[in-house]
Amino acid sequence: MDGYEKSSLNEDDFGAKGGIVSAFDAFPKSKPQYVTKTSGGGKWTVAMLFISAIFLWTEIGQWWRGAEHHTFAVEKGIGHDMQVNLDIVVKMDCNDLHVNVQDASGDRILAGDKLKRDATTWHQWVDAQGMHRLGKSQDGKLDTGEGWHGAHDEGFGEEHVHDIVALSRKKAKWAKTPSPKGRPDSCRMYGSLDLNRVQGDFHITARGHGYGGQHLDHDKFNFSHIISEMSYGPFYPSLVNPLDRTVNPAIVHFHKFQYFLSVVPTVYLTSNRVVNTNQYAVTEQSKVISDHQVPGIFFKYDIEPIMLSVAETRHGFFSFLVKIVNIFSGVMVAGHWGFTLSDWVREVIGKRRRSNGGIGVLGNKHGYDE
Amino acid sequence: MAPKSRFTRLDAFTKTVDEARIRTTSGGIVTIVSLLVVVFLSWGEWSDYRRIVVHPELVVDKGRGERMDIHLNMTFPNMPCELLTLDVMDVSGEQQHGVAHGITKFRLKPSAEGGAEIESNAAQLHEKAEHLDPNYCGGCYGANAPATAQKPGCCNTCDEVREAYAQASWAFGRGEGVEQCEREHYAERLDQQREEGCRIEGLLQVNKVVGNFHLAPGRSFSNGNMHVHDLKNYWDLPEGKSHDFTHIIHSLRFGPQLPTAVVERMSGKNTWSNHHLNPLDATRQSTNDPNFNYMYFVKIVPTSYLPLGWEKRTPGYADGSIETHQYSVTSHKRSLMGGDDAQEGHPERLHARNGIPGVFFSYDISPMKVINREERAKTFLGFLSGLCAIVGGTLTVAAAVDRGLFEGASRLKKLRAKDL
Numbered sequence: 001m002d003g004y005e006k007s008s009l010n011e012d013d014f015g016a017k018g019g020i021v022s023a024f025d026a027f028p029k030s031k032p033q034y035v036t037k038t039s040g041g042g043k044w045t046v047a048m049l050f051i052s053a054i055f056l057w058t059e060i061g062q063w064w065r066g067a068e069h070h071t072f073a074v075e076k077g078i079g080h081d082m083q084v085n086l087d088i089v090v091k092m093d094c095n096d097l098h099v100n101v102q103d104a105s106g107d108r109i110l111a112g113d114k115l116k117r118d119a120t121t122w123h124q125w126v127d128a129q130g131m132h133r134l135g136k137s138q139d140g141k142l143d144t145g146e147g148w149h150g151a152h153d154e155g156f157g158e159e160h161v162h163d164i165v166a167l168s169r170k171k172a173k174w175a176k177t178p179s180p181k182g183r184p185d186s187c188r189m190y191g192s193l194d195l196n197r198v199q200g201d202f203h204i205t206a207r208g209h210g211y212g213g214q215h216l217d218h219d220k221f222n223f224s225h226i227i228s229e230m231s232y233g234p235f236y237p238s239l240v241n242p243l244d245r246t247v248n249p250a251i252v253h254f255h256k257f258q259y260f261l262s263v264v265p266t267v268y269l270t271s272n273r274v275v276n277t278n279q280y281a282v283t284e285q286s287k288v289i290s291d292h293q294v295p296g297i298f299f300k301y302d303i304e305p306i307m308l309s310v311a312e313t314r315h316g317f318f319s320f321l322v323k324i325v326n327i328f329s330g331v332m333v334a335g336h337w338g339f340t341l342s343d344w345v346r347e348v349i350g351k352r353r354r355s356n357g358g359i360g361v362l363g364n365k366h367g368y369d370e
Numbered sequence: 371m372a373p374k375s376r377f378t379r380l381d382a383f384t385k386t387v388d389e390a391r392i393r394t395t396s397g398g399i400v401t402i403v404s405l406l407v408v409v410f411l412s413w414g415e416w417s418d419y420r421r422i423v424v425h426p427e428l429v430v431d432k433g434r435g436e437r438m439d440i441h442l443n444m445t446f447p448n449m450p451c452e453l454l455t456l457d458v459m460d461v462s463g464e465q466q467h468g469v470a471h472g473i474t475k476f477r478l479k480p481s482a483e484g485g486a487e488i489e490s491n492a493a494q495l496h497e498k499a500e501h502l503d504p505n506y507c508g509g510c511y512g513a514n515a516p517a518t519a520q521k522p523g524c525c526n527t528c529d530e531v532r533e534a535y536a537q538a539s540w541a542f543g544r545g546e547g548v549e550q551c552e553r554e555h556y557a558e559r560l561d562q563q564r565e566e567g568c569r570i571e572g573l574l575q576v577n578k579v580v581g582n583f584h585l586a587p588g589r590s591f592s593n594g595n596m597h598v599h600d601l602k603n604y605w606d607l608p609e610g611k612s613h614d615f616t617h618i619i620h621s622l623r624f625g626p627q628l629p630t631a632v633v634e635r636m637s638g639k640n641t642w643s644n645h646h647l648n649p650l651d652a653t654r655q656s657t658n659d660p661n662f663n664y665m666y667f668v669k670i671v672p673t674s675y676l677p678l679g680w681e682k683r684t685p686g687y688a689d690g691s692i693e694t695h696q697y698s699v700t701s702h703k704r705s706l707m708g709g710d711d712a713q714e715g716h717p718e719r720l721h722a723r724n725g726i727p728g729v730f731f732s733y734d735i736s737p738m739k740v741i742n743r744e745e746r747a748k749t750f751l752g753f754l755s756g757l758c759a760i761v762g763g764t765l766t767v768a769a770a771v772d773r774g775l776f777e778g779a780s781r782l783k784k785l786r787a788k789d790l
Contacts, residue, residue, distance in 0.1 A: 021395050021398035021399060021402075025395075025397030025398045025400075025401055025772075029392050029394070029772070029776050030390050031390050031391070031392055032780070034390040071426060072426065072428060072740075073426070074671045074673075074696040074697065074698050074740070075649075075698035076647075076649065076698075077649050078649050078699050079700035079701070080700065080701055080702075104667065104732075105665055105667070105702040105704070106704070106721065106722030106725075107702075107704070107711075107719055107722065108719075108720045109716075109718055109719045109720070110718040110719075110720065111718065113717075113718045114718050194716055196700065196702055196719075197700040198667045198700050198702065303669075303700075304669075304736075305669030305670075305671050305698040305734075305736050306736065306738060307698075322411075322763070325763055325767050326759055326763040328767075329762070329763050329767055329770070330762075330763070330766075332766065332770075333766060
């Protein structure tokens, strides 16, 4: 017979000639003529392949997304400067506004000299970008302007570290002021400046009130403002901070707006890029004051000593591969076991049926084990 | 054959009868390779099990009424020890003027002569007046005699006169016209020290509340709500000499230092944090301007370090846990003349005017506490199950590979046989 000759050929090749090395073979294979292939086994194999494909798919997805690892530490090194980025429109004439920073080190920073000022019209800003008041949305719900995606947020309204890191790659460029339509009634002040990295106070006040200069008529006070950007650290225009896109209208001339900010240094790490930035928590206070007090917009900021780190980690490809192999083999072993079990169950049921169909003989127990 | 039980059918480890099995060379190779892989992976698993990871936790600091140790070691190359005063103040109203307890000052040779330490026996500034009449009672020049005076109601030494002046909030200066000081040659000795430096080292105990400590020239005293330093000796200098607050911070830490092995274990790979490394260590700031003020804004975070198995040791003292503090710091410097920061590229930054020359540390304590806990990366059972996974996974894969090789080879054989 043809088939017999071939198999004997195999035997010569693998069995006899192998010698010492083949003695180590821990996986002795059954000779093909002793192996039966059943259609039930085939079905099981296909099912198991299908299941392991599902596992494989979820595993790959998990690996690709990576895990986000949150930790914290006390900040390293000696701090000195901290950049602040501000883009604010105030409904007053540019020449009537003073911008100053005073901080715990006793320095006064003439922020007004570093910020660019453009005359603009209020309506161009309010309508342009669907803005809203800080704290409340139109139906009175709490809304910080951050794009909250459910309960999970890594900061800046983004769910994933890699999204934040990707957004930080965009070019840091300030938007152009649209040319004013009609008579300009507002002032846009924007730019970045370096502050001392200590607790401080950012003041936007009227000329002649608080920081000297020629006295300004009280009727000209209008501290309605729109904050388009307020961030600490390097300027990443695409990252949304809690104060970004805030509109806060003043009801009277003597209105005082206060924002209390706690700045939390944050570092985002992915395998190929590190983004050092700062998040902050903010509380807003605004009130009508008497005309003995100084109206204006005030940002009080403090820096937290504990720094957050959000790292996206992905297991190495090799360990991922090991995991995949483990899953695959686990499923196969389990499948084999399941097949044996189902075979046994079928046989037991089949036997019982047969014995029920026959004469009801007592003591047919032996039949199970045959 | 042994009697079959009903579990025989359930056998997950079915064996093929020996006559029906083939051992192949390729199978042998696969077995050896897979054994090597198993050994290698098990070794990795073992080292993973032995690895100790430090797991940080953040809690609210619930301790209260605690004191905090400040360990300080600083050098001032252009400030004589006689002039340098260390004061501590905090929001609780506690003030420690001219802290001397626990603090040692070492006189240093002028920096032109290398700045080495001067032998302590030569450092005696105030020679004792031994020739005095036992009934001698020096006047305090209008001030009240200090409570610490050797003879009540008298100021017998220059030191006591100075103390009396400080308590009366009067400037003292070089002691000209003061009999006791002229006898002790105070002014001459002060002038001798003019070019010397000073290293100050020691431990301060402060309340664990917001506060500040500073190193400034001259004796300090409180005048109403004001904290004043007697700067007369700092300003009134012989021609051609000057002091300044160039300083080197050798170390500044709050609480005990962790063992270096622990620090190394914790710092690891990450570059953005400095677990338990004190950021101010080995900082140097130089100036030629006597009117210069350095400020360090320190934010202190209480930290405890719990090594592996610390709970099992006797609780209380020496259980191995370390209570200490980490800190983050921002530095700031300014001239007392005010002016802007144009040199550093910030012409918009205007400094405050006036104040006291010196090095100021203002500290603030975080309500959050960091607990760094050592843990095994894996439990023993986790290690065992990992080991089983490795052995099982590898052998299953190896069996599959071997089966593939075997099938492939037999197919090849079949094809060849057909060609023949």
